[in-house]
Amino acid sequence: MFAHSNSERLAAIALAIRVTAVIVATIGVAACEQSDTNDAHSNGERLHILIPGGAGGGWDTTARAVGEGLRRSGLVPAVSYENRSGGGGGVAIAHLIETGERQRNTIMVGSAALVVRSLNGLLPQGVGDLVPVASVVSDYGALVVRGDSPYQSYRAFVRASSLTPGSTMIAGGSVRGGMDHLVIQQVMLASGYAPDTVSYVAYDAGGQAMTSLLSGETQALSTGVSEVVSAHNQGQVRILAITAPKRLPELPGVPTFRELGVDALFANWRGFFGPPQMTQEERDRVAGLIAELVQRPEWEVQRSRLALTNFLLSGGDFERFLEENRLQMLQIVNSAREPLDGPKR
Amino acid sequence: MIDGILTGLEVAIRPVNLLLVSVGCFAGTIIGMLPGLGPVSAIALLVPVTYAFDPASALILLAGVYYGAVFGGSTSAILLNAPGVAGTVATTFDGYPLAQKGLPGKALAVAAYASFAGGTIAAVLLLLAAPALAVVSLSFQSPEYFALMVLGLISVTAFAGEDNAAKAGFMAVLGLMLGTVGTDRTDGVMRFTYGRLDLLDGISFLLLAMAAFALSEVLLSVLSGHSVSGNARRSALGSLRLKRKEVKQVAPAVGRSSLLGFFVGVLPGAGATIASFMGYSMERSIAKGEAQKEFGKGSLRGLAAPESANNAASSGSFVPLLTLGVPGSGTTAVMLGALISYGINPGPTLFVERPDVFWGVIVSMYIGNVVLLILNLPLIPYISRVLTLPSNVLAPLIVFFCLAGVFLVSFNTFDLYMMIGIGVIAVVLRLYRYPMAPMIVGFTLGGLLETNLRRSLVLYNDSFSFLWERPITLAILSATVLIAGIPLFRKAWRRAVVD
Numbered sequence: 001m002f003a004h005s006n007s008e009r010l011a012a013i014a015l016a017i018r019v020t021a022v023i024v025a026t027i028g029v030a031a032c033e034q035s036d037t038n039d040a041h042s043n044g045e046r047l048h049i050l051i052p053g054g055a056g057g058g059w060d061t062t063a064r065a066v067g068e069g070l071r072r073s074g075l076v077p078a079v080s081y082e083n084r085s086g087g088g089g090g091v092a093i094a095h096l097i098e099t100g101e102r103q104r105n106t107i108m109v110g111s112a113a114l115v116v117r118s119l120n121g122l123l124p125q126g127v128g129d130l131v132p133v134a135s136v137v138s139d140y141g142a143l144v145v146r147g148d149s150p151y152q153s154y155r156a157f158v159r160a161s162s163l164t165p166g167s168t169m170i171a172g173g174s175v176r177g178g179m180d181h182l183v184i185q186q187v188m189l190a191s192g193y194a195p196d197t198v199s200y201v202a203y204d205a206g207g208q209a210m211t212s213l214l215s216g217e218t219q220a221l222s223t224g225v226s227e228v229v230s231a232h233n234q235g236q237v238r239i240l241a242i243t244a245p246k247r248l249p250e251l252p253g254v255p256t257f258r259e260l261g262v263d264a265l266f267a268n269w270r271g272f273f274g275p276p277q278m279t280q281e282e283r284d285r286v287a288g289l290i291a292e293l294v295q296r297p298e299w300e301v302q303r304s305r306l307a308l309t310n311f312l313l314s315g316g317d318f319e320r321f322l323e324e325n326r327l328q329m330l331q332i333v334n335s336a337r338e339p340l341d342g343p344k345r
Numbered sequence: 346m347i348d349g350i351l352t353g354l355e356v357a358i359r360p361v362n363l364l365l366v367s368v369g370c371f372a373g374t375i376i377g378m379l380p381g382l383g384p385v386s387a388i389a390l391l392v393p394v395t396y397a398f399d400p401a402s403a404l405i406l407l408a409g410v411y412y413g414a415v416f417g418g419s420t421s422a423i424l425l426n427a428p429g430v431a432g433t434v435a436t437t438f439d440g441y442p443l444a445q446k447g448l449p450g451k452a453l454a455v456a457a458y459a460s461f462a463g464g465t466i467a468a469v470l471l472l473l474a475a476p477a478l479a480v481v482s483l484s485f486q487s488p489e490y491f492a493l494m495v496l497g498l499i500s501v502t503a504f505a506g507e508d509n510a511a512k513a514g515f516m517a518v519l520g521l522m523l524g525t526v527g528t529d530r531t532d533g534v535m536r537f538t539y540g541r542l543d544l545l546d547g548i549s550f551l552l553l554a555m556a557a558f559a560l561s562e563v564l565l566s567v568l569s570g571h572s573v574s575g576n577a578r579r580s581a582l583g584s585l586r587l588k589r590k591e592v593k594q595v596a597p598a599v600g601r602s603s604l605l606g607f608f609v610g611v612l613p614g615a616g617a618t619i620a621s622f623m624g625y626s627m628e629r630s631i632a633k634g635e636a637q638k639e640f641g642k643g644s645l646r647g648l649a650a651p652e653s654a655n656n657a658a659s660s661g662s663f664v665p666l667l668t669l670g671v672p673g674s675g676t677t678a679v680m681l682g683a684l685i686s687y688g689i690n691p692g693p694t695l696f697v698e699r700p701d702v703f704w705g706v707i708v709s710m711y712i713g714n715v716v717l718l719i720l721n722l723p724l725i726p727y728i729s730r731v732l733t734l735p736s737n738v739l740a741p742l743i744v745f746f747c748l749a750g751v752f753l754v755s756f757n758t759f760d761l762y763m764m765i766g767i768g769v770i771a772v773v774l775r776l777y778r779y780p781m782a783p784m785i786v787g788f789t790l791g792g793l794l795e796t797n798l799r800r801s802l803v804l805y806n807d808s809f810s811f812l813w814e815r816p817i818t819l820a821i822l823s824a825t826v827l828i829a830g831i832p833l834f835r836k837a838w839r840r841a842v843v844d
Contacts, residue, residue, distance in 0.1 A: 088545060090542045203800075
């Protein structure tokens with residue numbers, strides 16, 4: 001290539017070896033979580049959690065909080081994680097179904113978002129193809145306005161918005177037809193208005209939707225309670241109402257939609273699923289572990305970091321809840337597809 | 346404010362925090378150098394570790410990883426034409442030609458100085474004005490972001506296609522088209538996925554950049570029989586020295602781009618990538634005559650501008666994070682999640698309630714940049730020796746490095762096939778002299794361009810009136826027309842004069 005002296009060439013090759021060593025070492029570190037997959041079924045006591053999204057997302061933080069809680073409380077000796085993102089969760093679901101035979105101690109974390117995506121026909125295989133193990137925590141939907149907004153209550157907001165349907169812009173961190181959109185449609189329907197009385201504007205994530213509310217681009221925001229508690233307490237924004245069945249301890253002053261006579265309940269649960277081949281016995285064992293965990297003080301530490309509410313449903317209860325939940329959302333999706341003509345009272 | 350700075354200084358110079366900022370910067374540099382595990386995942390994996398520290402120390406560590414990665418990201422872009430992070434694409438425009446000319450040491454040194462200056466200027470601006478800048482963060486709405494994306498796209502395409510505007514335009518459109526693959530971010534509709542789950546999330550930036558830049562570069566060099574490492578000569582490799590004249594050229598470029606980059610970074614919908622493109626195109630538009638012709642062929646100014654802009658922008662993105670509690674990027678979104686799990690409430694009251702966190706992090710950024718410079722400068726002579734490797738060792742190493750980087754993010758073999766396919770297509774296109782830069786710019790800006798346009802249309806009831814009704818939008822679009830129009834006008838004028 002060029003005129004090198006011998007020693008220079010040797011030095012260069014030595015450097016190449018060093019560089020390769022560093023690369024290999026780094027890959028080794030990055031891949032070690034991956035390689036845990038293979039050991040997961042060798043020991044009956046271990047637990048392997050498949051995460052359908054990347055590090056740092058909602059699924060990831062939930063899975064790691066639960067795993068850490070299980071490990072710290074001594075319920076499970078070791079927990080490994082595997083981030084397999086892609087296809088809005090579809091890649092991980094397909095992977096779990098495909099390899100379920102040898103994934104005996106593997107569970108996958110999931111949430112209401114996966115059900116919504118299935119309803120919209122975005123996933124070839126949904127959580128319906130997996131075995132529901134248990135739900136752990138839940139977030140609730142919140143309707144939010146700016147701190148200096150003229151609307152002090154949900155009633156005032158909805159009355160003003162319904163006068164000129166479509167003129168009030170509401171931001172959300174999901175696509176049209178996604179979770180944040182469904183929640184506001186459900187609220188509108190339950191209040192006796194057309195689902196699109198307020199115009200939904202889609203943002204890539206809850207944070208961006210929040211920015212648009214603060215900058216005045218939109219007048220309201222549909223998002224998870226946990227994302228706005230801090231901003232509400234600082235007076236940046238005001239939560240008008242939430243879709244929880246009863247008031248939350250961290251927000252004693254914020255009413256639920258139910259209290260306001262609006263029958264809108266929505267829980268964005270996070271829970272775990274097993275492969276289709278999971279036996280009843282295994283399912284009961286893992287569900288039992290999670291039910292036990294929620295009682296432990298170690299879990300309280302993890303839960304407070306997630307800033308979510310406990311929402312424990314195991315085995316059959318979880319399965320029944322999922323089915324009810326799916327039918328309820330299907331109803332909203334269907335009524336939104338055939339929009340009513342103007343506001344009906 | 347003086348109180349704040351003193352509080353921050355007191356926090357930042359605690360031994361544990363000095364140690365953490367150094368560790369963070371070092372880890373960040375390594376993560377930035379190796380394409381693949383980007384700062385987002387690295388920080389997310391670090392969060393559980395940080396529960397052991399108090400919140401200020403934890404954020405100091407995470408922030409160090411973040412701007413360290415932006416700092417280190419330039420290395421592979423300059424040496425191997427492999428931009429591992431979107432913010433370093435513009436660095437390849439002049440950094441790679443410089444390294445190929447046999448000046449990798451100088452290129453890395455300029456990048457390091459420019460990054461240092463960008464990060465430091467941004468840290469000073471944060472110290473002086475962070476709470477007040479919250480207003481700036483909220484001054485841009487969807488129409489303004491749409492205009493900003495148009496500006497970025499047009500200005501880069503306009504100069505990349507000096508020789509052949511049609512080819513550059515074609516490649517920019519190709520990039521926009523590739524950007525539409527996957528689930529659409531407004532309606533959730535699947536586009537061009539052909540029923541494949543692997544395409545549902547679209548094509549990843551890392552994959553496209555590695556394939557179109559690094560992989561095609563290696564394949565081309567194998568085809569043409571040239572060395573992958575260019576004209577690197579041992580004598581010049583380690584030389585970090587800049588001539589006085591060169592410093593005089595670079596310094597103003599660094600100052601301008603740092604300021605620009607910082608303000609772009611403060612906007613939560615923009616970020617380091619757009620800042621680097623804008624820094625580059627601004628510097629190129631300002632340059633006159635010979636200096637302008639240098640751009641794209643190894644101009645020091647063309648390298649310094651995007652490097653200072655992207656570092657300034659990554660520090661600038663802490664304004665919306667700390668003062669409003671809204672994330673501007675994937676990385677700051679993870680940091681926001683971390684802060685909340687520490688029990689800290691980022692937002693307008695943070696600097697009153699937790700001055701140690703707020704000011705401590707900002708002061709530590711200043712220290713972090715010094716650490717990065719001290720850490721990186723002595724490494725340059727060694728790192729640039731990579732280019733002295735014989736081609737038959739270096740070429741397979743680069744291929745391995747690219748494929749491994751992409752695979753380790755997705756663990757999906759489909760990505761590898763797609764990457765090789767794109768690499769081969771890129772080689773064919775490059776043989777016909779189609780530039781790659783406009784494609785990658787179209788790809789990175791396309792998604793934001795589309796979502797902001799569609800959002801603006803929803804907000805304005807399907808009317809385009811936002812284009813002229815909003816002063817900032819109008820100003821940005823006018824600037825775009827000027828930037829795109831002036832070269833054409835000049836050409837026409839020259840032709841008229843000659844005739």
